[in-house]
Amino acid sequence: MELKDKRILLTGASGGIGQAIARRLDQQGAKLWLVGRNLHKLQLLLDDLVGDHTIIITDLNSQEGREKVISSCEQQGLDLFINAVGVMDFQFYEQQDSRVIEQILSTNLVSPMLLCQRLIPILQSQPEAAIVNIGSTFGSIGHPGFTAYCASKFGLRGFTEALQRELADTRIKVSYLAPRATQTELNSDAVRSLNAALGNNTDTPDQVARELMVILSSNQQQRYMGWPEKFFVRLNGLFPGIVHSALVKKLTIVRQYAEKSSHEG
Ligand SMILES: NC(=O)c1ccc[n+]([C@@H]2O[C@H](COP(=O)([O-])OP(=O)(O)OC[C@H]3O[C@@H](n4cnc5c(N)ncnc54)[C@H](OP(=O)(O)O)[C@@H]3O)[C@@H](O)[C@H]2O)c1
Numbered sequence: 448m449e450l451k452d453k454r455i456l457l458t459g460a461s462g463g464i465g466q467a468i469a470r471r472l473d474q475q476g477a478k479l480w481l482v483g484r485n486l487h488k489l490q491l492l493l494d495d496l497v498g499d500h501t502i503i504i505t506d507l508n509s510q511e512g513r514e515k516v517i518s519s520c521e522q523q524g525l526d527l528f529i530n531a532v533g534v535m536d537f538q539f540y541e542q543q544d545s546r547v548i549e550q551i552l553s554t555n556l557v558s559p560m561l562l563c564q565r566l567i568p569i570l571q572s573q574p575e576a577a578i579v580n581i582g583s584t585f586g587s588i589g590h591p592g593f594t595a596y597c598a599s600k601f602g603l604r605g606f607t608e609a610l611q612r613e614l615a616d617t618r619i620k621v622s623y624l625a626p627r628a629t630q631t632e633l634n635s636d637a638v639r640s641l642n643a644a645l646g647n648n649t650d651t652p653d654q655v656a657r658e659l660m661v662i663l664s665s666n667q668q669q670r671y672m673g674w675p676e677k678f679f680v681r682l683n684g685l686f687p688g689i690v691h692s693a694l695v696k697k698l699t700i701v702r703q704y705a706e707k708s709s710h711e712g
Contacts, residue, residue, distance in 0.1 A: 448577060448620075448663050450475035454524055456516065456566070457481055458507060458559070459531030461488040463631025464581065467652035468531060471660055473498050480523075482507070482516055482532075507532060507558045508550070517565045525569045529659070530559045531581045537638050537708045540594040548595045555599035560606055570619050577620040579662060580607045581655075584627045584671065587680040588690060591698055592641070592705045611668055622662045625680070626655045627673035637708035644700055648673060 455472055459465040461483030469492055472479055479500040483489050489502045503519060505512035534554045536547050563578060570576035585593055586600030604623060611621040628634065628642050628649040642649060650672060662670050671677040683690040 448527070448575060450477045450663065453477045453526040454520075455479050455527040455529060456520060456525055457529045457531060458516075458562070459483065459533060459581070460492065461485045462531060462533070463633065463652040464626070464629060464655045465531040466492050467656035468529060468659055469496065469500075471653075471656045473500070475660075477527075480516070480519060507562065508553045510561075513558065513562050513565070516562065517569075520566060520569050524573065525566060526573050526576055527663075528563065528566050528570065528578045529581070530563070530579065532559065533581070533633060535593070535596045535633050535638075537592050537635060537641070537705060539592060539702065539705050542705075542709055543595060551595045552599050552602070555596070556602040556606070559603065563606075563610070567614070567619065571617060574618060576618055577622065577663065578610070579622045579624060579659065581659075582607070582623050582625045584625055584673070584676045584680060586623075586625055587671075588683045588694075590701075591694060592701045592708075607669075620666070620668075622667065623669040624655070624659055624662055625669070625671045626650060626658070627676040629655055635708060635711060637704050637711055640707070641701065641704040644704065645697060648676075 460481035
């Protein structure tokens with residue numbers, strides 16, 4: 448898709464990955480609606496961008512908040528929706544607060560689904576349109592300590608795959624980008640320490656933004672980031688028992704950092 452003058456809705460725009468995506472899209476001459484709750488972060492981002500963009504401050508977990516976004520898109524038209532919103536909590540599931548579980552599922556899955564449903568008719572009226580959901584390696588591999596987050600991202604991947612097929616005979620292309628661990632504030636100190644202890648590689652937000660640009664310029668429906676993570680995604684699909692054994696061996700370390708995480712919280 449040629450991005451110049453395209454009208455793009457970017458949720459999670461104040462986040463680490465969202466900001467990197469906004470900078471890349473700005474360089475391409477797109478017109479952005481930058482959605483988040485943190486006005487200060489969005490204002491700083493806007494000051495750094497060249498193009499004429501709009502900030503929308505809203506909580507996407509409320510219907511009112513989503514309506515605010517939808518009405519802007521209805522008025523101005525929309526070519527592309529990039530869903531880069533997300534929350535994460537690192538805890539063993541039995542210890543996790545039920546309100547946090549609801550918040551993770553609402554933010555990462557239910558709210559993006561409800562927003563997408565209302566945006567589809569607006570996107571349909573364009574000659575060329577796209578939806579991109581930012582998932583995660585944890586949308587394909589169930590990882591201890593991230594049970595609710597994994598559930599939300601598995602759900603987002605399933606939603607994206609079904610929608611891709613449902614919209615296959617329309618002008619809307621639907622894609623899924625799955626980053627591995629990325630250096631943003633989404634990861635608490637405990638998660639960063641866990642990644643270091645497990646020897647997990649991390650990417651910069653701009654590496655994720657670059658992968659997104661590859662998706663937008665190709666016909667790829669899904670893209671997984673990082674080696675060996677993308678290999679483990681495949682392996683888990685074909686032989687989940689092997690990945691299960693590997694992760695169970697790391698359980699003691701994961702538990703140790705999850706306990707640290709519950710003390711942080
Ligand atoms: N970082 C990683 O390791 C990693 C790895 C794989 C996948 N991902 C995925 O990549 C996406 C972006 O993550 P990130 O690393 O950039 O996280 P981040 O820096 O924590 O940013 C999260 C974004 O989500 C927004 N948000 C959260 N709850 C919201 C709500 N109720 N209403 C509106 N906006 C809300 C935040 O807005 P405010 O700050 O303005 O509230 C922020 O813009 C997420 O889907 C995440 O799951 C991240």
